[in-house]
Amino acid sequence: MSSNATKINPYTNKAYSANYFVQREQALALPVASALPDLLSAVANNNVVIVVGETGSGKTTQLPKAVLEQLQKDGRRLALTQNRRLAAQLVAARIAEEMDVPVGTVVGLRHRGCDLVGKATRLEVVTDGSLIMAAKADPKLTGYSAIVIDEAHEHSVATDLLLGLLKELAVQRQNDLKIIIMSATIDADLFGNFFPGSVVKTVSGREHKVLLSYLASPAQSSVDTIVETILQVHMFGRSGNILVFAPSVGEIFKIIKMVEEALGGTRTRLGPEDVGPMSCWPLHATLSPDAQERAVHAVAPARCNGRTGRKLIVATNIAETSITLTGVTHVIDSCKVKSKIWNVEDESWCLREQWVSKAAARQRAGRAGRTREGMAYRMCTEGGFHEQMLEHSVPAIMEGDMLRECLDILKMGRSPLTFPYIIAPATETIVKALGILRQLGAIDAKGGSLTSRGMEITRLPVDVYSAVVLLDSPRFGCSDEMLSLISMMEASEGGKQLFLTAFTDEEKAQIAKIRNYFKHPSGDHLTLFNIYTAWRSASSAGTADAFLKENKLLGAILKSADSTRLQLLRILYRHESWALRFMSPLRLDYYNLMLKALAAGNYLRVAKRESKSEPKKFTTLSNSAVARVETSLGPPSGANEWVMYNEYASDGNTKRFLRCVSAIPPECLVSAQPGYWRDPEFLPHGHIRDSLVKVIANMTGGSEDFIRGGMPNAPSGTS
Template structure:
């Protein structure tokens, strides 16, 4: 095997030794070190692998193809022999393949379909610092497989910029670090001009880079749209910046255009030769400057293999290149000849969009780690230069935030259910271990949605429908809709809807009718483009719908004309929580199936529809705003969701009357369609309604006696003072969360809040504490304490503070030390009072008071209270709560 020289090679013996002794490894190696292509090859002949496969997870399709192709080339083989790849809708593997490079969704399916991973000896997670949700899930599942089924499975996590020490602790794994291969890179911040667009700033930076520096130029841009715009300003077309355009015929028959642009591209020209693909037109830009051709090429994940390959290999005619790339060029792929990087500082990353209910790509600032990684691309072959298109004063986040913390989790929840997991966690002893655990609130909301979609049972176990939804590899909302469609026409229509829901709005005029978008798409297919539609947007929609039809093997096509409710009837299966019914008193308001209210625009195209389903909402403080919707046929709802139409007695709290009201309601989910007075109130329903009222009004609405309030404070204090004793949590938050457990039984048989007595509330609250523990509470935190005067005085408890004993000074004569509670651990704060009950001193040091402060107090108080004792020696004086008898 003839391997080229890479910095990682010096570390390969240690990697082999470590994996021979341990089943996990964290490998840190900067871009250019060669970890992606050299580590898998170096492990092929290891004894522990025993002829089995190595599966390497590569987050991006471009990188997966490129890495597999490079390794195959090193072996002198064709793709699909020893090395192959599998990505969505494409694979190059055979029975002889030993190294499979796969993308994230493929790995998840492999683990779900075959948890034993028969024939696989090692899983390599490349570029783990990107922290994609699928990568985090894949690692969690792999760790579970290793712990439960395959102790011999090797897991290697490779990263360029992640905190390797933290990850090694999490995995309980050795950590190895490799040197990179880079030359010095000079970094400059290329300031934008006032109100300058990104493409204009990028063009100026490209011009300067080509004039001042040698080598190829790599421009990092957030997405395809920005790549197309920068192509346009580099192009001499009327839409671009060039002037004096003149089109002529080249010698080979292709169109040529002469144009002039400002220095340094003097007297440049563009060739429209069809042999050089770009994203927007399918052709490369050939710029001529200073007597040399300059090739402008795009690089992003939606290009064909040949188009991507052209950006990843040197130009065959040795021309300088300007590569316009998304963050696919940030890691894993190598672009030869790059000496200058121009970094916009932006990237498209998924963020949860509450309006649509999906995670959608947003343009965000990159992290400092990503900026450093991009900069390093300029120093791979020689000294380089990096232009950063943001102010030097702008501070970036140190690391990229994991997707699991900021996207919608329905897909994750469905995968977990398929794995048999109901409660993932990140700590020891948890069922499934994530580097960062999924947020509990987001996961709970995701499961609630999946139950509405029919993918989960009430126990959070996956249903037969949920298993079918998983096979589609898309968001559960869309999967539920696609699987609900019956008949070829409706299935084709569902494919159109899936494309419409995921795409940008193809209409310039906006509006809230989803039907208007579909009709524009239908017209486009018939050769017409509406005046307010984007042709490119409609073309993208049509292509996406065709892809859906291919995936689902739909032979038919969507009809040319439809009634609007046909869209809504299908869409209801994707958004069952957003089916809405018109309010009977306010026709612009709709009640949603999830219980919330929403409103339509004043000029809404769906105004007047009795039933709608909203695919997009903007949640606001009061009513949500319906941004996109379609009408729904009620008869179709009753046919397809019969279980959600119910008639039952409902007992509710009437806040104005402070009493319960009973009604017989007909509902669709939480939408009330009809109400009638009901008869006798069911005691259990009444108790639940009163409990709900208490939750809404707060704990202060309950009949707290002073002694019960103090008992609760005593328990809360003891929970802090003696954490090992197991005292219950009686905080407001916990009591409100558990009202149905401890309070609801006390409301059985009652119809008003005021019917609950102080004693009943006390019994209900104390029911949370066993009898033996109640006695322990009285012993450790007594409500009263005997003082030397022979009287019992009350101790006041307040959570978070020391207990307080307010007592007249004369009642403590003869007491040397401050009283204590909680087995002597907690001193009582003494509020020493005058005979008239006025405070004289606050102290936790009674002995110090007698020694240092009492003489002064006696001198001042003796004349004011002559009938009360003020002995010279308080240590031996008799304590009393009375004044001296008259005449003494």
């Protein structure tokens, strides 16, 4: 028996497995291994250390382990953050394997819907959002002796908030907290200037050359060009797997379908004798965890007819960093990303396709050279790359509405207006967010403190409007139904991600027919509820798979909704004033009460039809903007002039849209939140005010003249 076999793992008090020694040899071969003594010395002698390391250096797994061993006498934990759930899962699994322990013991994992952390946990791999949740309960993060922020260069909203918090903790806990900031790109000056007194250390990555190829001229269709490049690489390129970066989920499925058709589907271009086999895998955030892991770990098909098999992964920017994709030697980069951007002036969202930054493009190209020399094909001209792309990506915190972020900052005991942002959002955005939160009753009149309602909202991992719906739903007797509906809205992005992608006219007609079958006359919200309840019924009957296939639904989305529902239920049960209540579907007011419960949280997102001659044009009450109804599940019936919506969106120019829309009787609006509707001064002049005054007069029996002068007491029928 070898001496290795007799060594005892101090974390398990058992002999190390044979795999441990294999993993240790591989870890010692990583570029970061030779730098660890210098890095550990820097950590020992400084409160804040910034580590700049190329992708593939091993810093994500090796440095946290080494720091943990250095601080092992301290009974507290080390937290290692990741920007995405999939990255957190894979990193935790890798570190646990190298330490020869199961995930959930010494190495823990925490992210939304997952809490594998116990008393024995010493190294906790968490999403940055989960660490923000911990900071809201314990603003000084006293349970941790070291915090490692990974992928800081990506500037996710949660990471940037953590950096601001850690800047203060570096002073408040300078004697007992080690802070390590890790970035894959050379923007160390930004972090170094943000943390005075910090030291910067650089770790080299693996030196595998990646050759770059650009388009000779701009492509008319990026999808067609990407597919053609995939086929050319598969036929003539050197061995190795192919990774494609697409702008969005829609393009992912289009690319995969076109490749499969070209390799022997309905639009045959190449036969099995022409090329080797290829397996195609989508990879994006809305896939189930199992589907994501299959895409990452699946191996390329075996050689067939003397030709090499390949694995094709078509991904969003989820695959840029942290996730190890073995065997990739070809990267095909669309050089595009779709970003959701908030316009503070008219309170609209815009989904904009734009160029990635040069730094992101370099990260993507680097994926081809992780194990050996590779090739990266950029779907832009070389001139376009240098002239049109920014050096670094715009931080996400500068593109959002700051509603949730302002609540989180207030919960951590700071002011959103004076918080030390590493890159600050516009002051106008913060002021607008505080105004909306004040109207929702989440903060006090001065905007400096959370109300009890605001404290409750911060505990719920949904948007603030949906949180209000959930908290108010028991008074309408439908908290069970609202849990299901809100969970479906979260998982499906308001119905946008729910059905399989349709490519042909026939497929589009089939899905339109299915949508119509589930459609509720009021519109999107209750249609989503109908789909969820039908799936739950099929699951109970053991026919879920057949149901999904027949109705062309994405099972991962419905399972995600189920998981979100359970998570929300656990949180809500901790609220003393909240109760789980459900209604009989036989009640005549079954759907009306659900609409009323929705209106209790969406009263700031209401619009009225412009005129009967233009039934899809509505005027929003919040800013008197004219917008058209645009719905993925089918527009509401024209019986009602009033609608509530989940998203007010822009095309980036002059057109405005309302998305995830439901018609609602105005009486339901007024009775759902009577206090809000007492003062008509906030309303636009004209037909909206006239219509609302008539509604209140009918509900209260008061005169219209009296109501125009000031709202009477709250109308009856509030539940």
